[in-house]
Amino acid sequence: MSETTNLHPGLSVDCVIFGFHENELKVLMLKMKQMDKWALPGGFVNIKEDVDKEAINILQRRTGLKDIFLHQFHLFGNVSRNNQAYVDKLVKKGVIEPDMKEWFQQRFITVGYYALVEFANVQEPTPDNISDKCEWLPLTELPDLILDHSEIIHKAHQTLKTQLIYQPIGINLLPEKFTMPELQALYETLLEKELDRRNFRRKMLAYDILIQTDERRKGGAHKAPILYKFDKDKYHQAIEKGLKSGW
Amino acid sequence: MSETTNLHPGLSVDCVIFGFHENELKVLMLKMKQMDKWALPGGFVNIKEDVDKEAINILQRRTGLKDIFLHQFHLFGNVSRNNQAYVDKLVKKGVIEPDMKEWFQQRFITVGYYALVEFANVQEPTPDNISDKCEWLPLTELPDLILDHSEIIHKAHQTLKTQLIYQPIGINLLPEKFTMPELQALYETLLEKELDRRNFRRKMLAYDILIQTDERRKGGAHKAPILYKFDKDKYHQAIEKGLKSGW
Numbered sequence: 001m002s003e004t005t006n007l008h009p010g011l012s013v014d015c016v017i018f019g020f021h022e023n024e025l026k027v028l029m030l031k032m033k034q035m036d037k038w039a040l041p042g043g044f045v046n047i048k049e050d051v052d053k054e055a056i057n058i059l060q061r062r063t064g065l066k067d068i069f070l071h072q073f074h075l076f077g078n079v080s081r082n083n084q085a086y087v088d089k090l091v092k093k094g095v096i097e098p099d100m101k102e103w104f105q106q107r108f109i110t111v112g113y114y115a116l117v118e119f120a121n122v123q124e125p126t127p128d129n130i131s132d133k134c135e136w137l138p139l140t141e142l143p144d145l146i147l148d149h150s151e152i153i154h155k156a157h158q159t160l161k162t163q164l165i166y167q168p169i170g171i172n173l174l175p176e177k178f179t180m181p182e183l184q185a186l187y188e189t190l191l192e193k194e195l196d197r198r199n200f201r202r203k204m205l206a207y208d209i210l211i212q213t214d215e216r217r218k219g220g221a222h223k224a225p226i227l228y229k230f231d232k233d234k235y236h237q238a239i240e241k242g243l244k245s246g247w
Numbered sequence: 248m249s250e251t252t253n254l255h256p257g258l259s260v261d262c263v264i265f266g267f268h269e270n271e272l273k274v275l276m277l278k279m280k281q282m283d284k285w286a287l288p289g290g291f292v293n294i295k296e297d298v299d300k301e302a303i304n305i306l307q308r309r310t311g312l313k314d315i316f317l318h319q320f321h322l323f324g325n326v327s328r329n330n331q332a333y334v335d336k337l338v339k340k341g342v343i344e345p346d347m348k349e350w351f352q353q354r355f356i357t358v359g360y361y362a363l364v365e366f367a368n369v370q371e372p373t374p375d376n377i378s379d380k381c382e383w384l385p386l387t388e389l390p391d392l393i394l395d396h397s398e399i400i401h402k403a404h405q406t407l408k409t410q411l412i413y414q415p416i417g418i419n420l421l422p423e424k425f426t427m428p429e430l431q432a433l434y435e436t437l438l439e440k441e442l443d444r445r446n447f448r449r450k451m452l453a454y455d456i457l458i459q460t461d462e463r464r465k466g467g468a469h470k471a472p473i474l475y476k477f478d479k480d481k482y483h484q485a486i487e488k489g490l491k492s493g494w
Contacts, residue, residue: 008354009256047354051324075322075358077298107255107294111322165413165493191494245492246412247438 004103007044012110013055014042014149015070016156017063018139019119020173023189025139026119027153028063030131032146034093039131039146040153042110055113063125063134070113073159074152077109081148095130114156116190118173161191166246168209168238171230179217179225180204207243209234251350254291259357260302261289261396262317263403264310265386266366267420270432272386273366274400275310277378279393281340286378286393287400289357302360310372310381317360320406321399324356328395342377361403363437365420408438413493415456415485418477426464426472427451454490456481 017028029038043058045051055070087104090096096104119136127134137143139157142150163169164187170178173186184200204210211231216224238244264275276285290305292298302317334351337343343351366383374381384390386404389397410416411434417425420433431447451457458478463471485491 008356011257011356045324048326050326051322051356072322075298075319077292077358079295079297109255109258109298111324161494162413162489165489166409187494195494242409242412247408247434247442 004044004100006046006048007103008047008051010106010108011045011051012042012108013045013051013058014040014076014110014112014152015055015059016040016112016114016153017059017065017068018114018116018156018160019122019136020116020186020189021119023185025189026136027139027142028065028119028125029135029137029142029145030062030127031133031135033095033130033132035089035095037144037146038137038142038149040149041134051111055111059113062128062131065122065125068115068117068122070115071159071163072111072113074112074155075109076112076148076152078148079107081110082107083147086146110152112152112156114160116160116169116173121172164190166242168207168230168235168243171232171235177213177215177227177229179227181225183228203245207238207245209238209243251291251347253293253295254350255294255298257353257355258292258298259289259355260292260298260305261287261323261357261359261399262302262306262309263287263359263361263400264306264312264315265361265363265403265407266369266383267363267433267436268366270436272436273383274386274389275312275366275372276382276384276389276392277309277374278380278382280342280377280379282336282342284391284393285384285389285396287396288381298358302358306360309375309378312369312372315362315364315369317362318406318410319358319360321359321402322356323359323395323399325395326354328357329354330394333393357399359399359403361407363407363416363420368419411437413489415454415477415482415490418479418482424460424462424474424476426474428472430475450492454485454492456485456490 019026019028028041030041031038041059041062043062045054052072059068060066084105087101091098091101125134170183170186174182180201183204184195184197188195209231210228213227213229215227217227218224266273266275275288277288278285288306288309290309292301299319306315307313331352334348338345338348372381417430417433421429427448430451431442431444435442456478457475460474460476462474464474465471
C-alpha cells in the first residue's frame with residue numbers, strides 16, 4: 001500500500017475467521033513483523049469500493065483465503081481504541097514506513113466481520129508484507145494481540161453464539177452425512193458448553209431442517225448411529241426467515 | 248455545524264427510532280426544509296467522541312429526545328449510497344451552505360442505530376435547523392425518503408424482529424401490569440403478523456420472565472383476564488444471556 005489518498009479516511013476493516021476442525025475452534029491470526037504480537041487480518045477500504053466487498057478483498061490479500069462469506073457484525077468506534085505510542089513503535093521498528101506515519105496516526109474506526117469455516121477445506125493461508133506468520137490459533141489460548149483485537153474476537157464469538165439461536169449452521173462444517181452426536185459436538189464447541197443429548201435431539205428435529213437417511217455410521221462397538229443430512233431447501237429458507245423456534 | 252475539521256471524515260450516523268403506542272408502530276422522521284422529502288435523524292461524529300456516545304448526542308440535538316438506549320445494528324458502506332446530484336440540489340435550495348458543499352460531497356458511510364420506545368412517554372420531539380418538522384410516521388405508510396433511508400429502516404426492522412427471538416421485550420412499552428393478549432398484541436405489531444394465542448402463551452411462559460399477579464383487568468363483558476408483570480431480575484438476565492428457548 002503506497003497511495004493513501006485512494007483510501008477512505010479513518011476507516012479500517014478487521015476479519016475474525018473462526019476455523020472449526022475436529023471439534024476445535026480456532027482463529028486465523030497474523031504475527032506482526034518485528035514484534036511479539038498478533039493481529040486479526042485487516043486493512044483499509046478503497047474510497048471507490050463498497051465496504052462489504054472490500055472486506056473480502058482484504059481477507060484474500062492478507063491471507064490468501066478466497067470465497068469466504070463474511071458477516072458484518074459491529075463497528076468499533078471508541079476513541080480509546082487508537083494508540084499513538086503503538087504507531088510510534090511500529091515506525092521505529094520499521095514495520096510502518098515513515099511517510100505512512102501520518103495515515104496511521106489518524107483516529108480509526110474499524111468494521112468487524114466474521115466467518116466460520118472448516119479449516120481443513122481452505123487452502124494454506126499466507127502472510128502479507130507486514131506480518132511473518134499466518135496461523136490458526138486456538139480461541140481459548142490466544143497470545144498477546146494488538147490494539148482492541150481481543151475485544152473484537154470476543155464480540156464476534158458472542159455474535160456467533162446468538163446466531164445459533166435463530167439460524168441453522170453446519171453446512172460446510174460437517175461431512176455431507178453426519179450423526180446427531182456429531183452435530184451436537186459442533187454446537188457444543190461453538191457454545192463452549194455441554195448440552196443435554198435428548199433436548200438437543202428434540203430441538204434440532206423440531207427445526208425441520210434435517211433429513212434422516214437410511215444409512216448408519218459403521219465401525220465402533222456400540223449400536224451404529226443413524227446418519228442425517230441437511231434438507232438444503234429448508235436450511236436456506238431458515239437462514240432467510242429464521243428457525244421454526246422463532247415467532 | 249460550522250467546523251467540519253472537528254468531525255470524523257466520511258462518517259455519519261442515522262437513528263431509526265421506532266415508537267410503539269396503542270398497537271401501532273411508527274418511526275421518528277424529520278421533514279427536510281425546502282424539499283418534499285423526509286430523513287432519519289442523523290448527523291456527524293466529533294473526532295474526539297466515541298461513535299456510540301455521539302449517536303445519542305446527535306439524536307438529542309436533532310429531536311430533543313433524551314435517555315434513549317440505542318442499539319448499533321449495521322454499517323451502510325456501499326459506494327452507491329452517495330448522491331452528488333442530491334447534494335447539489337440541497338446547496339441550490341439553500342439547505343446546505345456553499346462552504347459546506349465539499350464536506351457533503353465526500354463519500355459517506357453511515358452507522359445505523361435503532362431504539363424502540365413507547366412514544367407517549369417521550370417528550371415532544373423538535374426539529375433542528377435543516378428540517379421543519381419532526382414527527383412520528385406510520386411504518387407502513389412512509390413518504391419519500393432521502394438517500395438509502397428506506398433501506399436503513401427496513402434493515403432496522405428486520406433486526407428488531409430477530410431480536411425478539413433471543414431477547415425479551417416489553418418493559419417500558421407496556422404498563423407495569425398487563426394481560427397476555429396485550430403482550431401478544433405488542434409482538435404481533437412488531438412482527439406484522441398474527442400469532443396463535445395458545446402457542447404464544449405457552450412459549451412466553453416457558454421463557455420464565457413473567458410473574459402472574461392475583462389481579463385481573465376489570466371492565467368488559469368477557470371474563471376478566473389475569474394481569475402479569477415482568478420478573479425484572481429474570482428479564483435482565485435474559486437480556487444478558489438470551490432467552491431460555493436458546494441453547
